[in-house]
Amino acid sequence: MKASSSFKNAVSAVALSAGLAMTGTIAVELAAMEVAHAATVSRIEVRGNRRVDAETIRNYISIRPGRSFSQDDVNDAVKRLFATGLFADVSINQSGGTLIVTVEEYSIVNQVIFQGNKKIKDANLARAVQLQPRKSFSNQALQADEETIREAYRRIGRDDATVSSRTQELEDGRVNVIFEVQEGGRTKIAAVNFVGNNAFRDGRLKDVISTKQSNFLSFLLRNDIYDDNRLRADEETLRRFYYNRGYADFRVISATADLDETENAYTLTFTVEEGERYRFGNIDVESTISGIDPETLRSQIETRQGSVYSAKNVEDSIIALTEHVAGMGYAFAQVTPRGNRNFETREIDVVYSIDEGPRAYIQRIEIRGNQRTRDYVIRREFDLSEGDAFNQVLVQRAKRRLEALNFFQTVNISTVPGSQPDQVVLVVDVVEKSTGEFSIGAGYSTSGGVDSSGGFSVEGSVTERNFLGRGQYVRVAAGGGKNSRDYSFSFTEPYFLGRRISAGFDVYRRTRKFDDKYERDTTGATVRFGLPITEALSTQLAYNLSQEEYTGIGNCANLNDGNPANDANCNLAPALVEAIGQEKWIKSSVSGSLIYNTIDDMKNPHSGLYANLTLEVAGLGGDAKFIKATARSTYYHTLSEELDLVGLFTVGAGHIQALDGDLRVFDHFSSSDRIIRGFDYNGIGPYQNSTGGGIDHIGGKTYFNASAEAQFPFPILPESFGLRGAVFADAATLYGSDVAGAIGTDLQWRASVGAGLIWASPFGPLRVDYAYPVLKEETDDVEHFNFGISTRF
Template sequence: MAAGSKLLRAVSAVALSSTMLGAVAIGTQLVGLGEASAAVVSGISVKGNQRVEDQTIRDFMSIKPGENVNDAGIDAAVRRLYSTGLFSNVRISQNGGTLLVEVDENQIVNQVLFQGNNKIKDAQLEAAVQTQPRGAYSEATAQADVDGIKEAYSRIGRSDAVVSVRTQPIEGNRVNVIFDIQEGERTKIGQITFVGNNAFGDTRLKQVIQLRESGILSFISRNDVYDEDRLRADEEALRRFYYNRGYADFRIVSSVAELDEAQNKYFITFTVDEGERYAFGNVNVESTIPGIDGEALRGELKTQAGDVYSAKSVEDTLVNLTNRVAASGYAFAQVTPRGNRDFTNHTISVDYVIDQGPRAYIERIDIRGNTKTRDYVIRREFDVAEGDAFNQVLIQRAKQRLEDLGFFNRVAVSTAPGNEPDRVIVIVDVDEKSTGEFSVGGGYTTGGDSSGPVAEVGVTERNFLGRGQFVKVSAGFGSGTRNYNLSFTEPYFLGRRLAAGFDVYRTENTSGDYDVTRTGGDVRLAAPITEQLTAQVAYNFKQEVFGDDKGIDLEADLDGDGRADDDVNDPSRLPLVLPYKSTCDNPDPSGLYPRPAPRYTKSDIINEAICDSPYTTSSVSYSLTYNTLDSNKDPRDGILIQGGQEFAGIGGDANFIKSTAKANYFKLLSEEYDVVGQLSAGAGNVSALGGDLRVFDNFFKGQDIVRGFKSKGIGPRQNSVDGDADEAVSIGGTNYVNASAEATFPLPVVSRDFGFRGAVFADAGSVWGSEFDGEPGVVGTDFSLRASAGVGLIWASPFGPLRVNYAYPIAKEDFDQTQEFSFGFSTRF
């Protein structure tokens, strides 16, 4: 061991001596250059140039005849000529008073070609390279482009792509630059592991991050592509997750991604230190500004003593206090949270201190990295503008808003000094990501009019033309159903935070008791009242056509003689034109059938309403939405309450007022096992305005409020005119209520990357009330509670959330239509 140390010291001494000798030699050369005598330039001779003019080269050199020049000046001229990128070689020598400049010009790029690329299109690769047609070819630039192409392939999960560059000379000292690409296999993520986590299991933490282990459906979701930026983003996601759940001391010790070249897979390991879990201790507001009473601001607090510590609650409180104080005329007020940890009781007391901050203004806001998104789309997320007082809290809130847009992979906000001591430049760096989506989905729905296979094709763009607008076009096809939809939303109408938009739709259903075709649309305007409360108003119009091409088939053998009743050879019938279906306009031109109206369904109420169609409904509506959900896509905590009314009668055939309300409450019952509880309730009433209520304006409910029943399976209905209860037809109800309790959980053993969750639930509800109460065959107009309990399987598929339920009706009426098994798209809230 001692001998090894002596050897190491000896090697170090030799290396040091060599370095010193080299430094002395270089110093000697520099001295020689500095002492070289200067010579007067009488002329500059240029050779070797074919495209670049002699005078242009002389200008680049910055040496003029009549000037003194030494070796240092000549070296500087060589560097300037190289820096132009026009020359591959430059040599300058001095012959008396004449400078001889010899150059080899770089070749001109004729074309940039890519060969072997299938996964990335030429246009995308062209944006990744600096070598461009009609520019000078540079070998150094081309090699840098090789690295750029490799990086582009790495971002789509092909880290083992092999890229090389070559040139193909053509006439005129030009070249084609060819990048040869071997794309290789997609590099997957083999496993994601967490070390040091005790409060939350690996399964729960994997749901927090965006990176995913490779699975069967990874080729669709493409979320198993390793990228260092995504790894850094996942680190931040883990920090937020822990900080918002009481773990204020949480830190990431390390995050390592190791590539197993034999398997072509990354193995990612997060090593964490969770620390202790804290609750809020005493919370106070202090003000050093005269005229601002801290106690009067306690209503703005989102942090309460005894609650689990949450960094987000602290951030929300800072924003509330900052806005409140600024509204009182103190634009430069600064709110600072001061925490005091009690390590024994595991509490954090917070004092919000309001001081008069430094007087600084925003000189300008610089935005970088946005090639698609317009500048104003980013600027409008800031509550401050050029010339306003600089406030760090509002700047951070704008950063959060930009991240929530979903337009960017990364958002970074920094500051730089302005031209004056009290001026600040705000710099926003963004990394854009794809916001378009083409979706193709399919499945099978059960229950009611649309039972059978379904498919949907849609195109969605969340940042249309870089303007931040939302556009969706979709078409759905099923067993006897067709639907077409177009939606457009402008989130900042008239430059304000008003979401304006419209929807146009057409649905066709021929699989139920009668045909229904609806064509319509709406124009809407939504405005935020607070961060959680939103109001919306809309104008709605639709036309409904019922019962097309239905009725008695006169080709049937109703008299039982073995021949169609419209057969011209049947002596019991008058000759009829072939073939014929009874319609509202002409039930039976032969006069042989005594029934005056067609038999579209077994319900005379529905038949009469069908004969009055088409209907038009012209209405205005308003709604209020209160939303505190932690995620609209996959909520685990929070409340969603929606309520509103629709007033029909602004023209059209309908005259009614319809009131509806629903509420959903989510609570994470177990952090460790990721069990989520949900309580839901809803109610509705519809009443006529100045006339009778149309039957089709009623509420038609079933499995959408109480699972275990068919669509339109509960509520008032009219039995067959023949008295057959099994063929009763729903006529809807004027009132409904419903309530539900549900718990969902990840399936044991099954990898969470498959997106499966289980559910247990219990539903209860009722539909009642009818203006047709007392008419022949009408039943179910009184309130009667239905209830069911069951289990479900939820799949967060790439085509949208799909769900299978088995529900057993516990309480029902004899005339209800039940369906214990159902399958379809999950849209429960």
Template sequence: MKAGSKFLNAVSAVALSASVVASGAGVLVLASAPSAEAAVIRSVQVRGAQRAGEEAVRSNLTIRPGVSFSNNDIDESVRRLYSTGYFSDVRISVSGSTLVVTVSENQLINQVVFNGNRKIKDDKLQTVVQTQPLGPYSETMINADIERIREAYRAIGRDDVEVTTQTAPVGEGRVNLAFVVNEGDRTKIADINFVGNQAYGDGRLKSVIITKESGPLSFLTRKDIYSEDKLRADEDALRQFYYNHGYPDFRVISSSAELDESTNKYNITFTVEEGQRYQYGNIGVESTVEGVSGEDLQGLVETRQGGTYDAREIQKTMEGISRRVAAAGYPFARVTPRGDRNMENHTIGVSYLVDQGERAYVERIEVRGNTRTRDYVIRREFDFSEGDAFNQEMISRAKRRLEALGYFTKVNISTTQGSASDRVVVVVDVEDQPTGSFGIGAGYSAGGDGFILEASVEEKNFLGRGQFIRVAVGGGLDDARTYNISFTEPYFLGYRLAAGFDLFKSSTSSNDYYDYEEQGVTLRVTAPITEDLATTFRYTYKEIKYDNDGAFGGDGLPFTADDNVSYPYAAMIDEGTFVQSSISQTLTYNTLDSQTLPREGIYATITHEYAGLGGDSDFYKISGRARYFQTLSTEADLIGSIAVGAGHVVSTGDDLHVFDQFTIGGRQIRGFENDGIGPRTVDHGNPLGGTTYFTASAEMSMPMPAFPEDFGLRAAVFADAGTLYGNDVNLGTSTAQGTDMSWRASVGVGVMWASPFGNIRFDYAKPVVKEDFDETQEFRFSMANQF
């Protein structure tokens, strides 16, 4: 018990029956039993506060002269003085009518340094600890700082870190404080095991979770760091995976991580219960909302009888119905799925019940954890703001949007009670991740341009504003060069419109024939139509220049106007600069379950373009491509995909120019150069492009045998086919070959690696059907990486 409390208790006991106040006798006598613990002082005397100062002590007292006080006031004053951290001892006593406060001051911190730390730099640790220069030396605070430093090292996978302190007096009650860190070795993950799984093997489940086993390159990926938060996130990832693949009864019975101190490695075990796989039974919609019938909402249902149970489809259906009912004037409407389980045939019938719901309003949206991304970038993904009606389906939609941005490693949205029963606080917890990337692409053509290299740098969350910027350059061993700069503002003028521009320039030089150069700008804006469908409008202005000064005739001398030769580009167009001005519109449909390694879904685009807004080109083009992904074997993680594409261009004026026609090659049909197939001039074999093309591709990929699936190495086999034909270019005296509908085809193998350096792909393709004049390129390499 504090000295002051003991004194006052003694005084109070003596004064229980007293009724007289004697002044000047050195003893304070309380007046009556009902106020036995009350007292009054006339002054406060402070002793020992040399550096802190007397006023600093008085300001932390709850006792004031002339105001009655009790034991509780003394206790609170002592607590406040200790909490400042400036005092190692505090005593309060009463002498006559004077309150005497005696303190012993802690030493002051002169300097805080860190020794032995290499993995975490000083500036990072300085933000971790609370002990700061010119602050008090507090053992309690220092011990808490030691634990904070240990926690920072655990977060980077060093659980056996040791932290001690050293002090050095520098005079005048000041000391230098050093945190001495023995970082130890990295704590690794030896094994990740699953117990109870039957439908999916350990390898497939390891690819679902975030935590990975330690490997030779784990020091780069840092995915083998154990934490409780990651373990909980892994549990949730497993649940979502099973729920989305037909297992509504799946549950994680337990997850444990055991540290083997002899090896400094964790062994992680997930014990699961899969349950039975279900399909959908009867599907229906019931509505109690006046003016909105279940039949009207039936077309929004994405779950189909006989299909495999998929929680994503149920969620999308709920959101679609909620949007429709809200648009009809019922913002508080609630959509509740009710399941009718048939245990015998393993089906679940789903009825979507639509009712008015409880009235609730969003009081505020609170964003936490974002260290780089700005608050407004997160808030704008919500379809509501403060004061609007609260709707749970909008929360789910916003969470999916935030995750799709790729800005965060985790997104969690929760709700708490607001200031009133009908007020809700929406809490958004996020964790930023790197959003920059660089890419390298390379290829080799034995008979064409030789080695070709492309490099790009992009940032999709520029300055934390959510803006996208990309810079790319490319070239070959010849004089071919390409330059591109792209910028996108995803919320133009505060609307959900992605507006941006592309600046581009490319040049190609042929010592025998011509120099070609193009440069221009594209202005574009993209607007969402639904969650899966978007439309993009573009305007493109392009200048194209042909220079024949480098061309040579059959006698080895430069072409002149008097030469009666068949030089293709000189004959097709006049030497000089041409302008192409066009508008286009693209529809994009995207239901892929992943943008990096799709296993299910469709990605399709269709574009039509009109040129003739001034300039030298007059045409109408239409083109499209669709690719469908499907898991062929869940146990083997075998993924199949098929793709088709087509395009056609017609002149709306005079003949087409060469640069108006389609050119295709290695990007669509592997094994060929980028402009390697299609019509060419007979004289020199220069590509003319074509008016029509068709392409098709089939691919199957699987984890590379003998490698752990979570290593990210996959093998692929593929077959490509396509044709480019037709010509509407005036060739003059020249003639064209390959204008008929001749198909090309290739088969090949590929290796894909989701490496720590980025997504790397090697392809080797062998043309099996081709024309003699086609240009081939059997090997291609590409890489993209996050930083």
């Protein structure tokens, strides 16, 4: 292409004003014409176009035959044509009375091909790149897509992945785009270091952050992937951790990630300054709004004088005060905490000041970054909607709720001005993460008691916490062992009918064999509803329907056939002999639970209380008619922050009472490792002499139990392995019975001591315990070892 020398500067100006980077040259040549003079042409000729119609190109420019035009019109025509994104080069020349527009069209992408990729599927890469079939091709987009693919591999921990590209020319101006990927090895986290920490050891802080040091299980956990956004999130997590434990002056001085290219591994280093630890001093409330009496608001405050300073308690107090005064009709009231540090006493006085805030309304809530999660799943976590008064406190609470969903890697909420001075736009930026889980659990029991399946058992499950992006919970599980089979399906809708009420159902079938003497088949379903009362307190209502069938097997196959010799040969307690072989037993019941939960981290608890009180009434049809109450409470407290020593204390109780006649033997409570360790399943409490000698425990109507435990990091092994040790002491009693001829129905306490190992494995929390009874009865069945899935709550 060529351009007249008198227009070279003008051409450069056009290219710059268009803001375009291109390899070709823009030539504008108006022959036989001075720059300053206008010109006219009789026709406009288009050359070089193959797919774009000539008339379409003429319509893009403002120059018309017979009308005068200037250099500005030519510049504008060039801009318009380039702005279409259809052309790689444009040239406008005048030849006599003809204006010649010469274009070079971009090639059209025929196919985008990925080669060498195994860790990321073609479909995922295709969604990420700009170049798409039937779209225009450009070298700029090609280079940008190379970087996009590299970034995709960095996000899965493969920083040394290389990407190259090439094109394959086809006929009719089409081109195949080929990306060749060399995935390389996984980029690991060689070490996570902390500098400047004295109050908390490195291992405790490593538990707090989400980025973990690589170990031999990292390929399953996928928590050793370096990401700059995750590093920034870990900084914020550390701040919250320290702020909630009294360190109000804490700051992260730096957080660095150094890549050793020879080892393909990062070393993360967090340099921190902890400062002093504070407690709350004087707590006060003041108001500049007439009609609000500060003294009446003190009951809403969560901070207490003398308690360790906690930013969370301050935030909770702000939320409680804000909601309370809003309920009084002050929608724009603004609660601001003022802290005054006393460096000598290491106390922080806090004054909650209530003022009339600026009158601003929410124009709209804009959500970005959610490719899978539906908008309404995010919007419903806000107690605000379009048109409501803007309240920063409620915005921050929505942010915490979104983070608690565990659907997103990061959640950021910002504001931009609206169309009016008193309006703002909330912008919610989220980065999604995988919400599907596959887990495998295992257990082992050495039990030989009549009510235990014994031996190894395994369980596998598939869970989706954000089903179809609707925020719904779905779980399918199956498991079994030598003497057991389990199948279950669960579904939960967290916002039933658009309200903060969870609704769901469970369907299950369980089969158990007991000492090769009898078998129990249970098929059941539960429909449940959950309702939050406060942030910590919730309730759950459920309807339960189940059918049980007991069948004698082996030597007990002919129970209750009228031949006493067959009953004696089975060697079971008379109550069990009578119950086995009866018609199918149907239980129809309703239950209600109150749940109180202030646990700081359900996966790795260090503080808080979890309590559950359940009342079940059976008798709405079916055969069972009873009322049953159970309660269990576990309190966690960090005994030593430096040693990461955590203490927990558990108490529990239960009672069942028949509403009509006597309880069936199988409706009684049976002891288990959740009540007391060191004893066999159903190994304590009331019993009967069996038909062939010996005894069989038959359960009890009432139980009480208590347990004290200390948990600590397991020495030698790295903290990232997730192994902790425990020592414990248990005590329990199980007594009372409606079974005629029951023995040992009086209240008698048992106790045991032991040690255990807890592993936060990729397959779920696993635990093995060894317990030794220190207080027992001669008729009790002992079981020292127990291995299975850890169930804390």
